[in-house]
Amino acid sequence: MTGKILVLDSVATNRIVMKVKLVSARYETLTAATCKDALQLMEREKPDLLLINLSDPVEDSHQFCKRLKANPKFRDTAIVAIGIADTSRARFAALDAGADEVLPHPISDAFMLARIRGLLRRRIANLEWDIRNETSQALGFEEEVVPILAPAHLCLAPANANRASVLKNLFANLTQFSVSFRIGAEALSTSADNVSSEVFVIDAWNIDACALVSDIYSRPNLRNSQIMVVAPKGRSDIAVQALDFGAGEVVYDDISSNELAIRIDGLIQHKRRQDKQRKCVLSGLEAATLDPLTGLYNRRYAKTYLKGVAEQAFEKRESYALLIFDIDHFKQINDRFGHAHGDLVLKKVANCLEQIFRSLDLVARIGGEEFLVAMPETSLCQAELAAERVRETISRESFDFDRAESTINITVSAGVAVNDVLGKCLTPPEVLFSKADAALYEAKSSGRDKVALSAHAA
Numbered sequence: 295m296t297g298k299i300l301v302l303d304s305v306a307t308n309r310i311v312m313k314v315k316l317v318s319a320r321y322e323t324l325t326a327a328t329c330k331d332a333l334q335l336m337e338r339e340k341p342d343l344l345l346i347n348l349s350d351p352v353e354d355s356h357q358f359c360k361r362l363k364a365n366p367k368f369r370d371t372a373i374v375a376i377g378i379a380d381t382s383r384a385r386f387a388a389l390d391a392g393a394d395e396v397l398p399h400p401i402s403d404a405f406m407l408a409r410i411r412g413l414l415r416r417r418i419a420n421l422e423w424d425i426r427n428e429t430s431q432a433l434g435f436e437e438e439v440v441p442i443l444a445p446a447h448l449c450l451a452p453a454n455a456n457r458a459s460v461l462k463n464l465f466a467n468l469t470q471f472s473v474s475f476r477i478g479a480e481a482l483s484t485s486a487d488n489v490s491s492e493v494f495v496i497d498a499w500n501i502d503a504c505a506l507v508s509d510i511y512s513r514p515n516l517r518n519s520q521i522m523v524v525a526p527k528g529r530s531d532i533a534v535q536a537l538d539f540g541a542g543e544v545v546y547d548d549i550s551s552n553e554l555a556i557r558i559d560g561l562i563q564h565k566r567r568q569d570k571q572r573k574c575v576l577s578g579l580e581a582a583t584l585d586p587l588t589g590l591y592n593r594r595y596a597k598t599y600l601k602g603v604a605e606q607a608f609e610k611r612e613s614y615a616l617l618i619f620d621i622d623h624f625k626q627i628n629d630r631f632g633h634a635h636g637d638l639v640l641k642k643v644a645n646c647l648e649q650i651f652r653s654l655d656l657v658a659r660i661g662g663e664e665f666l667v668a669m670p671e672t673s674l675c676q677a678e679l680a681a682e683r684v685r686e687t688i689s690r691e692s693f694d695f696d697r698a699e700s701t702i703n704i705t706v707s708a709g710v711a712v713n714d715v716l717g718k719c720l721t722p723p724e725v726l727f728s729k730a731d732a733a734l735y736e737a738k739s740s741g742r743d744k745v746a747l748s749a750h751a752a
């Protein structure tokens with residue numbers, strides 16, 4: 295895995311030893327001796343991860359970590375703290391200062407590299423969501439800020455009933471979380487409380503915790519959860535494996551409740567941030583592709599989609615049809631009944647189109663009162679029948695609205711065209727669209743409430 299790591303340590307030999315380890319693991323490695331130099335390098339080189347020795351006798355490295363985490367520019371730079379004694383107090387102080395991981399003396403290289411891999415994976419995921427979010431925002435869809443107030447729900451998965459009491463003790467003081475218990479693989483159950491679990495805490499005592507981790511990530515309804523693995527003290531082999539399987543946190547079962555709380559909190563913050571980013575991107579995509587009035591696809595989406603339909607039809611030598619529907623004298627409806635009633639008519643027509651066409655057909659609103667339907671694997675004759683059905687259904691339908699003085703009767707005209715299946719090259723959708731549009735014009739000029747076919751296959 296590639297990544298740029300900055301090592302901050304005032305002792306030259308420490309820097310050199312660490313650099314050798316990181317470079318041999320194929321990381322681009324920078325070094326700094328002071329917080330000031332480190333900050334300059336962070337500004338200039340934008341490392342993905344900072345490995346900081348917290349036992350610097352001259353500088354307040356804890357304070358430096360705090361300042362970095364409070365700065366939006368460096369908020370996502372992972373921090374791994376080293377150089378502290380292996381006491382719960384020292385570990386807590388490092389995590390509290392903003393470190394994402396603490397590696398007390400003596401450092402296990404295997405564990406350190408596994409943790410770095412995990413943190414870099416998380417950073418890449420965050421950056422990807424940020425880019426997508428920026429795209430959504432550039433398209434004009436602002437980030438929606440939804441404060442989350444509910445306490446986080448955790449699912450604890452002890453290996454067996456005896457271990458359940460160990461985990462219960464561990465979590466006894468963490469009353470800020472709501473907790474449920476599932477023994478071993480029962481953690482995969484899809485009961486409501488489980489699906490709403492933000493964090494799974496898997497006990498690696500006598501069970502294959504890694505299999506459970508990958509099983510959870512493979513389930514669509516659970517895969518956005520965070521996972522903490524509780525390994526028996528001293529089993530760094532399990533810890534390394536669990537990290538490489540994607541566990542967000544691995545702790546040993548002698549962890550203090552303070553440290554446990556801060557680590558669980560970190561996972562929850564991370565998950566909530568990703569959920570928010572995901573939601574934002576999805577609603578941005580929705581807004582970019584759907585017409586807000588009718589819920590149908592919009593012109594922009596239809597244009598991209600049609601390319602795919604045309605290519606597939608050409609590859610399989612199949613015909614596909616484009617149908618354009620336009621409401622007749624729609625302006626008069628607005629003029630007589632008002633714009634709001636006009637909107638209701640548009641919605642009802644959209645609904646009618648959705649009912650009539652198959653799920654593999656694309657139905658889009660491409661203009662004020664114009665709709666486009668793309669029908670893959672469809673002949674001219676089949677498309678004509680479908681268009682006739684729409685025309686007839688709408689002309690029969692009466693549109694009653696509460697405050698309208700009378701019912702509204704409307705009609706639509708349609709133009710239909712199909713591609714040339716025997717053609718030597720692909721029919722561009724724009725060409726077919728022009729043919730269908732010309733047919734629609736014909737339907738309009740020959741009296742409206744009509745379906746017209748394009749004379750020649752495009």
Ligand code: GH3
Nearest residue numbers: 620621622623624625626628633634636637662663
């Ligand atoms: P034709 O039979 O030739 O198609 O006549 P028409 O009146 O349907 O066509 P024209 O293009 O003259 O008018 C379309 C009208 O659609 C004008 C515009 O105000 C209205 N319109 C466009 N978008 C909306 C919308 O979102 N809501 C409502 N209520 N009206 C819309």
Ligand code: MG
Nearest residue numbers: 620621663664
């Ligand atoms: Mg029109």
Ligand code: MG
Nearest residue numbers: 620621622624
């Ligand atoms: Mg019209």
